[in-house]
Amino acid sequence: MTFKNFPMVPRVVYGRGSFDQLQEILIPKRTQNDAPFVYLVDDFFEGREAFLKRIPLEENDMLIFVSANEEPKTQQVDTLRDKILADSTVFIAGIIGIGGGTILDLAKAVALMLTNPGSSADYQGWDLIKNPAVYHVGIPTISGTGAEVSRTAVLTGPAKKLGLNSDYTTFDQVILDPELTTTVPKDQWFYTGMDCYIHCIESLNGTYINAFSQSYGEKAYDLCQEVFLKDILSPEEAQNKLMMASWHGGMSIAYSQVGVAHAMSYGLSYLLGTKHGVGNCIVFDHLQEFYPKGVAEFKEMVRRHGVAIPKGLCKDLTDEQFDVMIDVALSLEPLWENACGEDWKKVITRKKLRTLYQKM
Template identity: 70%
Template sequence: MSYKNFPMVPRVIFGRGSFNQLNEVLAPKRLGINAPFIFLIDDVFKNNSWLKSRIELSYDDKIIFVSSKEEPKTSQVDALVEDIILMSKERPSGIIGIGGGTLLDLAKAVSIMLTNNGEAKDYQGWDLVKNPALYHVGIPTISGTGAEVSRTTVLTGPEKKLGINSDYTPFDQVILDSELTKDVPKAQWFYTGMDCYIHCIESLTGTYLNAFSESYGNMALDLCKQIFLEDNLSDLESQEKLMMASWHGGMSIAYSQVGVAHAMSYGLSYLLGTKHGIGNCIVFDHLEEFYPEGVKLFKRMKEKHNITLPQGICSDLSDREFDIMINISLGLEPLWENALGKNWKKIMTPQKLKDLYKKM
C-alpha cells in the first residue's frame, strides 16, 4: 500500500505581535536588489496605517492591494502574474499574502504561476504543478479557512471551481499573529469560523478518517465549541483559539477530505459567486440527513450569535442553472466519496442534489 507523503508548512511563527518579525524573516530570503518582495494585501487594509506602517519596503518591493469581495479566479491569478512580471526587473524574491483565505489562495497560486508556464486554469486538479513555487509567506488576518496550512489553492476557473492541489502549494513560512484578526466584522468572523467547524465535522464523519485526521479534527472541533458556545472567553483568548482551530482544521483535512457541504458550496460559488464561508453555512443548515449532530450544534451556534442566513438564493434559478451547479458539485468525487462511501453515486443522484439546492 502506498501512503501519501504530504508536505507541511516548514516554518511557523505564532504569537500576538509576531507580525513585527516579518522584516527579519524576509531579509535572508532576498535574492538581490532587483528581485523585489511582492506583498498581496486585502484592500480592506488600504487605509490602515497600523498595518502598512509595519511593512518595511526596500529596493523595488511593491504592495498590491487586492479586493477579496469575490472568490479568487484563475483569470485574476493570471492578471496578477502578468503585472508582477511587468513591474519587476528580475524574478521576485517572494510573494507575501496578507488577508483571509482569498488572499492566501491568491498568494499561493501567484507564487506557483511565476515559475510554471501556461495559465492558472491548466493546473486546477491534483499534482499537475511541475516546478517548485517561488518563496511564499502566508499571514492570515482572519481565522477559519485553513488556507494558511493547506496544500491547495481554491480557484474559480472558466469551467470549474477547483484547487491547485500540489506539493508545491503550501507556504514556506506562516506568521500567525492573532492581533491581526481583532477588527474582523462579527458576521465575517462567524462565517469563516464555521468554515473551520464544518471542516472538522466533514473530516471526522468521513470514510477517509484516520488517526492523523482525527486527532487534529478533534482538537479543532473542541476549540470551535469553546469559541462559539462558551461565554467566559476574552476577545484575546477567542482570537488565539480560533487561529489554532483554523490551523488544526486545515491539518485535519490534509490527510482526509471535506464532504457534502463543501461540494455543494463550490456549486453555489461557481454559479452565484457566493463567498465560501457563507456558502458553507447556507448549505450546512440543510444537511441534517448527513450530519445530524453537527447540524444541531451549528444551529445552536447560529442562534447564540444572532446570525440570520440568506434565504431563497436558489429560488429563481432555471433548470440549466441548477444543472451547472450540480455538475460542478458532482465533479468533486473525492469529497463525495469521503462523505458517503464508494457507492456515493447511488445515494447522491443529480435529482437528490437538485432537491437539496432548492431548499436554499
C-alpha cells in the first residue's frame, strides 16, 4: 500500500483587495532584471482599465487576453507556449493566470510546457511531466472549480479530455481576492459554484472517503449551503465564503475522487463542448438514484436562484455519438469505483448510461 504524497500550494494570500499585493509578491521572483512575467488574463477584463491598471506590468512583461468561451485545448497551450518563446529573448520569470478554471488550467499548462519538450498532448495523464514548471501564480476571478489548489490542468486533446496531473502542476502562489468575483454573471456564478457543491457530494458519498477528504469536504459543503440555501449572507460574505468553499472542495477531492456527475459530464464536454460547470449541473439533475439527498438539495438551489438548467442536449444525437460519450465516461474508472465501489461494472452498463444521457 502506498499513500499519495501530493503537493499543496505553498503560498497563499487571502483577502478582499489582496490582488494589489501582486507586485510585492513578484519582485523577488524576477530572476534576471529583464526576465518577463507573462500574464494570461480572461478576456472579460479586456478594456476594463480600472482593473488592468492594477496589474504591475514592467517593461518586458507580456499581457495576453484569452477567451474562456471554450475549455482549454492542448493545441492552444502549445501555440501559446510557442508564441511566448518567440516573443522573448530571455527565459520567462513566471506565468500569472487571472480568471476562472479555464484560464487557471491554461496558466498551469503553459508554465509546464515552457520547461517540458514536445506537445502538451504527450503529457495528458498521470505523472508524465519530467521537469519542474516555471514559477506560476493563480488568481481566481470566479469560485468553484478548485483549479486554484489542484495538481491537474484539464485539457482537451486530439484523443481525450484529460489533465496534466503532476506534482509540478500545482501553483507556486495563489492570491484569493473574493472582490474579483463581483462581476460574475448570475448563471455562471451558479454553474461554477455548483461544481464545488458537486465535488463535495461526490467526495463525501464516495467509497474513497477518508478523514482527510471528509474534513475539507464537510467544510466546503457547509459553506455551499450557507451560500446557496440560506438567505443570510451579504453579497460580500457570500463571495468570501464561496471562494473558500472552492478551495476546500478542491482539497477534498485531492485525496479522494469525484463521481458519476463528473464522469458523465466529461462525455458531454468531449462530444458537445459543454462547459464543465453547466455540464455537471445538466448531469447532476438526473442522478437521484446515486445521490438522493444531494440532488434534492440541488433542485432546491436551482429553484431558489431561478437559474435555468439546459435540457434536450442529447435529443437528436446518433447512436455513434452516444457511444462516444459513453466511451469517454466509462474510461474514467477511478470515478466509477469511487462512486459505486469495486464491482461498479456490474451496475454501470452502457445501456444504463445511454438511458441517463437520453434524459439530458
